[in-house]
Every structure is written in structure tokens, then in C-alpha cells.
Amino acid sequence: MEEIKNKIYQRLTEAFPEITEHKLDFPYNRLDVKIPKNKVPAILFYLKDEMGFKHLVHITCVDWIEEEKFELIFIVWSPKEKVKVFVRTELDRNNPVMDNIDMIWRQANTYERELREMFGIQFEGLVAPKEFILEDWDDIPPMRRDFDTEAYAKKRFFERPGREDAKDVRQTIAERTGESLPDFAKKYSR
Amino acid sequence: MVNDKNSQKIVDIIQNFARKHSLFVLAYGTGCGAIEIPPTMTSRYDAERFGIRGAATPRQADVLLITGYLTTKTLKRVIRVYEQMQDPKYVIGFGSCTINGGMYWDSYNTIKVLDKYLPVDIYINGCMPRPEAVIEGFIKLQKKIAEGRADGAKQYKENFEWYRANQKKVLGPTTPHIQEYNW
Numbered sequence: 001m002e003e004i005k006n007k008i009y010q011r012l013t014e015a016f017p018e019i020t021e022h023k024l025d026f027p028y029n030r031l032d033v034k035i036p037k038n039k040v041p042a043i044l045f046y047l048k049d050e051m052g053f054k055h056l057v058h059i060t061c062v063d064w065i066e067e068e069k070f071e072l073i074f075i076v077w078s079p080k081e082k083v084k085v086f087v088r089t090e091l092d093r094n095n096p097v098m099d100n101i102d103m104i105w106r107q108a109n110t111y112e113r114e115l116r117e118m119f120g121i122q123f124e125g126l127v128a129p130k131e132f133i134l135e136d137w138d139d140i141p142p143m144r145r146d147f148d149t150e151a152y153a154k155k156r157f158f159e160r161p162g163r164e165d166a167k168d169v170r171q172t173i174a175e176r177t178g179e180s181l182p183d184f185a186k187k188y189s190r
Numbered sequence: 191m192v193n194d195k196n197s198q199k200i201v202d203i204i205q206n207f208a209r210k211h212s213l214f215v216l217a218y219g220t221g222c223g224a225i226e227i228p229p230t231m232t233s234r235y236d237a238e239r240f241g242i243r244g245a246a247t248p249r250q251a252d253v254l255l256i257t258g259y260l261t262t263k264t265l266k267r268v269i270r271v272y273e274q275m276q277d278p279k280y281v282i283g284f285g286s287c288t289i290n291g292g293m294y295w296d297s298y299n300t301i302k303v304l305d306k307y308l309p310v311d312i313y314i315n316g317c318m319p320r321p322e323a324v325i326e327g328f329i330k331l332q333k334k335i336a337e338g339r340a341d342g343a344k345q346y347k348e349n350f351e352w353y354r355a356n357q358k359k360v361l362g363p364t365t366p367h368i369q370e371y372n373w
Contacts, residue, residue, distance in 0.1 A: 133263075134263075134299065135262070135263050135266075135364065136361075136362055136363075136364055138362075139298075142298050142299075147298075149296050149297065149298045150296040152298050153295070153296050153297060153298055153302070156298075156359075156360065157291075157300075157301050157302045157303075157360065158301075158302060158303040158306045158356070159290075159291075159302055159303065160289065160290040160291075160302065160303045162290075
């Protein structure tokens with residue numbers, strides 16, 4: 001497997017000298033490369049048409065809030081070599097704009113819609129309805145790390161108050177009905 | 191004869207007896223709890239011996255099961271479905287999520303307390319409730335119906351503005367419009 005990975009990596013670096021980082025010591029059949037964002041459609045075209053990586057597994061995003069970056073990861077799979085290639089690229093967090101790639105794989109359209117809604121990444125030239133899963137969303141995109149989901153839930157939804165005594169529920173019931181707790185229940189109660 | 195008070199009581203008893211033995215449950219799963227319904231309905235637990243069975247459309251159904259978490263998006267549909275159902279109608283909140291949010295207590299798109307939005311007749315707790323618990327909940331509902339205490343639909347009509355205000359707080363301008371469904 002190491003030989004195949006090395007061979008793929010060499011072919012990629014020959015065609016794309018812009019590759020900045022790489023990891024070959026990923027477990028088993030994964031190969032990881034990093035490339036500037038304007039070269040992403042080119043490398044994906046190359047992987048698909050020249051090297052047999054026919055299947056787009058996933059497009060996902062990591063929010064590096066401390067470094068003010070979004071990291072997009074395109075995962076492609078070759079059924080012939082049985083190798084996954086992770087193509088990583090970095091976007092500016094304050095202005096996340098990316099090229100649309102759904103002319104390479106049609107299913108990329110769905111992933112891009114999801115990223116647009118959950119992270120607020122704009123794909124240039126993406127033709128799709130405005131909403132994907134959320135309806136009438138009026139806050140910052142919910143999968144960003146600066147979105148406080150607990151505060152939002154407290155603000156928006158009703159809450160049922162808990163019991164005031166905050167004791168073991170068996171104890172409360174036993175006191176209410178005037179019974180004593182059985183021994184096996186005492187063992188586990190706080 | 192029906193206007194006579196005592197006769198009305200007898201009519202009510204017979205009506206409630208008939209109602210409690212034919213609970214048609216709308217086949218509409220809102221969350222993961224819907225997975226407990228097939229074993230409840232099929233041969234092992236066989237809920238049909240209590241008169242509980244599925245119904246295809248809201249207009250034929252008596253019971254609306256809210257199975258598990260309810261997102262704001264689904265809540266909109268559930269409200270429409272509930273308002274389409276014909277009287278008598280009952281709501282069962284199923285699982286911890288409908289009671290206090292359960293494991294989705296800090297989620298940004300699931301509601302936490304169901305009885306603020308719809309009148310709930312019976313809550314079944316558990317995550318998930320086993321089919322035995324589901325059947326026990328249904329039997330409790332049957333008892334309530336027989337005693338004439340399952341008046342969720344009446345509550346909804348009387349306090350409609352309060353319910354609608356709560357629904358509007360979550361759904362905003364896309365709350366379903368008031369429509370005449372009983373035709």
C-alpha cells in the first residue's frame with residue numbers, strides 16, 4: 001500500500017508543484033495533500049480524469065477559529081487502487097468564498113448546499129435553492145464554533161424546570177409516599 | 191331525549207366505551223421513536239388486541255403520536271396535521287425529548303416542552319420507551335377516555351390564542367394560517 005501511495009503522491013507533485021503539505025503516514029489507505037484554493041478544481045479534475053479517482057466521498061469543513069481559517073476537505077476514492085485522497089484547502093474565515101465544483105461531480109451540489117447553510121461558505125456560481133435543511137434561519141450559521149447553541153436554545157425555546165430538591169428520584173418518591181428505600185437502591189443513590 | 195341530562199350521561203358512557211376501543215394512530219413518525227411502533231403493532235406485542243391500529247391520513251386518525259424529538263421544521267407540519275384531525279383527537283408525547291428536551295436539551299432546532307404547543311393527553315417517558323411502556327401509555331389513555339378526562343382537543347379550542355402565540359414565538363411569520371379543516 002505504501003508503494004501505491006508514494007506513486008500517487010509523486011504523480012500529483014509532478015502535475016501540481018503548488019502542493020504545500022502532505023501526509024503519507026495516515027493510517028492504511030489514506031493520502032493527504034494541501035493546496036491553495038484556486039488550484040482545487042484543477043487537482044480534482046486531474047484526479048478524476050487522469051488517475052481514476054471516480055468517486056467523491058465527501059466535502060467537509062473544519063472551523064479553525066483561532067487561526068481565522070476554514071479548512072475545506074474534499075475526499076475522493078479510487079476503486080481501482082483502493083486509496084482515498086484528502087485534498088485540503090484553506091479559506092479566509094471572514095470572507096469564505098470557494099469555487100463551485102458541481103460540474104465535476106453532480107453530487108457535490110448537495111454537500112455545497114449543506115456547507116453554505118451550516119458554515120456560511122459561499123460557492124461561486126452554485127445553482128440551488130436558498131434553503132437546505134433549516135427553515136427561516138436568522139442567526140449566524142449554526143455549525144460555526146462561535147455560535148452558542150445553548151444560549152440560542154435558552155432564548156428561543158421553553159424550558160421545563162427541574163425538581164427543586166435535585167435528589168435521587170427514588171428518594172423523592174419514597175419520601176413522598178412515606179416508604180423507605182430498599183437496600184439495593186441505596187447502593188446506587190447519591 | 192338526548193337533551194335530558196341523565197340520558198346524555200348514558201350516551202357519553204357508551205360513546206367513550208366505543209372510542210377507547212378503537213384508537214386509530216396516525217402513521218406519522220416525527221423522530222427516532224417511530225422505530226418502536228412496528229414491534230408494538232406486530233405479532234409479538236400485538237397492540238391491535240387493545241383496538242390500537244394505524245390510520246393512513248389525519249382525517250381518519252384519533253391519536254397523534256409525537257415520537258421523539260420535534261424540530262421546529264416538523265412542528266409546523268405537526269400543527270397542520272393536528273388541526274386537520276377530526277374530533278375526538280388525542281396527543282401522546284412519546285419519549286423524554288417531548289417532556290423536557292431529553293438529550294437534545296441544548297439543540298438549536300428542537301423544541302423542548304411539547305405541551306406549550308399542542309395539548310398533550312399522555313406522556314410516555316423513556317429513551318426509548320419499550321413496547322410494553324407504549325402499550326401501558328395507551329391503556330392509561332383509554333382509562334382517561336372512559337372517565338371523560340381526555341379533553342385535549344377542547345383545551346386547544348378554548349386556549350387557542352395562547353397556543354398560537356407560543357407557536358408563533360418559535361415559528362415566526364411562517365406559522366400555519368387558521369384554516370377551516372372540518373369539511
